[in-house]
Amino acid sequence: MKVSRVASVFAAALAAGLIFLPLWWVFASSLRPGNSFVENLTPLSWRAFLPVGGSFANYEVLLDGDFARALLNSFLVAGVTVVLGLAVAVLAAYALAVLNFPGRGYVFVFVILVSMVPFDAIAIPLSGLFSTWRLSDSYAGLILPALANGFAIFVLRQFFLGVPQELLDAAEVDGLGRFGTLLRIVLPLSKPALIGAGLMLFLSQWQAYLWPLLIGTSPGKQLAPIALANLSNLYSVDLGQILAGSFVLSAVPMVLLLFFQRQYTESLSTSGMRG
Amino acid sequence: MPTMSPRRWRDARLAVLLLAPAVLGMVAMRVVPAVSAFAESFNHLSLRTGVKEFVGFENYAYLLGSGEFHAVLGTTLLFNLVLNPVIVVLSTALALLLAQRLPAVGLWRSLIFVPAAVPGSVTALIWSTAMQPDGLLNALFAAIGLPKQPFLTSSGQALGSIGLMLAWGAIGYWMLFVVAGLKDIPQAVYEAALIDGAGWWRRLTAITLPLLRRPMAFVLVAGTVGSFLAFAPVQILTKGGPDGSTNLLMYDVYANAYQVGDLGVAQAEVVLLMILMAVVVAIQFRVLREERS
Structure with a gap:
């Protein structure tokens, strides 16, 4: 691949990642019971984006x-x-x-x-x-x-x-x-x-x-x-x-x-x- | 008019039947309210006595003489003047990037389009959560050593924060129109330019952008109409504050009609909103047409 093509793919992936990130974060955070998603934000941890050990508690209460x-x-x-x-x-x-x-x-x-x-x-x-x-x-x-x-x-x-x-x-x-x-x-x-x-x-x-x-x-x-x-x-x-x-x-x-x-x-x- | 054949008569009668639901619906749901807003804008309805009286141009005079309304107009125009060009530039840039043949381009395009599926009110809720003092944005800022920002709670940042939400929800949608416009440009034009030795920048400014004028104009006009009607984030998050810094025209109409209860003024404001939108759209068409010739 030419250099310009690699740069284009990189830019496209970066733009897509940045734009999609808030929505992904919403999904990951919604799987943390109550307000506990905040705990992964200060300081920022990978757990804010990967809902390991999460639950559907919020969905149950909401529905x-x-x-x-x-x-x-x-x-x-x-x-x-x-x-x-x-x-x-x-x-x-x-x-x-x-x-x-x-x-x-x-x-x-x-x-x-x-x-x-x-x-x-x-x-x-x-x-x-x-x-x-x-x-x-x-x-x-x-x-x-x-x-x-x-x-x-x-x-x-x-x-x-x-x-x-x-x-x-x-x-x-x-x-x-x-x-x-x-x-x-x-x-x-x-x-x-x-x-x-x-x-x-x-x-x-x-x-x-x-x-x-x-x-x-x-x-x-x-x-x-x-x-x-x-x-x-x-x-x-x-x-x-x-x-x-x-x-x-x-x-x-x-x-x-x-x-x-x-x-x-x-x-x-x-x-x-x-x- | 020549006499109609029996078949044409049948078709005409059938057409009336088939068109009746749509046309009646459009008259009742679009034309009547627009006309009624115009008519009611010359009345004053007293909530105390329930008496309606004709007051001529009094509601308009009140609005045009009110400093508060001037502030609303100023905020709305500033908001549009900044937000809409940003949306056009970003959606065009994304389209240029994603109209190329790249690995997994469909995936990148879908991820960028997804925010357009999110209802506007939900966009507001998501971003207000992300903009909390201990929310996602401040966490990302802290991670790269930037200070905490107040976002929606500061009169200096609230309007920009709302603009950010709207742009996030809009650019992926408008990008689709520019991508469609890019695909309409004949490949032969580029091949000819390549033979002439035109570089990337020259091809962009001499071929692509001039030929994208139509879709870009469409995005600017349709995007402006959308931005003028921005309402949900203001109503849900800021109620026009802090210090009136986010009091956009649509929210002010709503507040006048449902909180102040001054229906005559609210209807006059709707009429002014429609006139303002028509003027802005007409100016944009005019400017774009002159550039073309």
Whole structure:
């Protein structure tokens, strides 16, 4: 190997190590019961990074409490968002990609313009409207705003546009009809885009903080990030538990993204570069 | 318009049905709140009597004349002016490094991307634990002989500490876009440059960076929108303090709406936030376009 290549590998490994270190430290520390992870920090010992002799005590305490309920809520809200959000986006994207109707261009521009308004900017006025509409503190209130996801529509539309016209025409000749073509021809071909858009919808809910803070107000409706942030403000709670909760909330999207890295990256570059 | 064929009619009717859920959702969940913020920003709602009255531009006049709001604006602009260029430079540097063919490059790329999977509120909790007086950062500092730092508890370091958290969560994500941009550059351009004897630095400044302008511009604009909306670390960790040093615009809107209870002022602030973001994004597009021509 050339010297420059060795230097590049070294730099890449160093950057990756530095960026990943805090997360690894969170995992290692979460396996030290209570606040005992601090003991390995002054002075700094290798035990801070290698959880030899650790235990899952923090996880047990955490999952015995209200956090378990909040975690379940997070899975429920994100799961329903993926299913309903995909349904809404698939139908809209199919109409925009395949059907030929007057005003199609205008609808598409509307979708693009609206999705450029960042949700958090209008979350506070929307939360006021939701209390007027009696949607505060309900699952519907948590889920509804995430269903109007313009990026998901865009990603699916771009993918549907790539389905060969001959295939659509052949389906027509076979008498499949518009819905039959969508279900039997277009959707089975679109798995990468469905996975990418589904992940976008999942992450938009799993990572949300402001909206669930405004809407899921009673303890029974709290989502996990809110519950964890509230726990961290109680002085009676060990930091070890906070780290355990942080690791759980990070591990779920991490695993999903590792599995579906390719589809997710492709969707991102469709929505970002050409959007 | 020519008369529509029966098939086109069918398609048009079907399109209305298929688009209705998405379009209605976007109107109700995005357009209506934006319009309502605008409308409500001209009202004052008294929490004591519950009476709403039209006050014209009073809320805006109050904000623009308030020293506190000036401080919030100043903090937000300073934060963005420093953080966003840092994010663009770091994510581009990482992309240049990791778009090469290197041993285990997929692993390095994944490790750098992972923080983007962490929810923003969790990023805040992790870093606040690491920034405790006896936390990870001070332990690492002590190991190399540096003094303890106060981080979030000092008005001089708190804003920078929040910037560090946000950058950590963002650079791996934006790196992906720059990597995608790098892959779009035709290999033939580099081959031609090599034949002409162009060195590494010359290839970087004459080919790579100019051809990366689009993805870098995208990262700058989209990253700026994200940084303007920074909220979770402030709300969870500092509540705008110490001494207002981390009172960013989004947190101030939240505090005005939910703690001060002045909804009219909060809505006016939302409108100003949206205008400010639109102006910043427009300026960035403008500047980047001029550079291109």
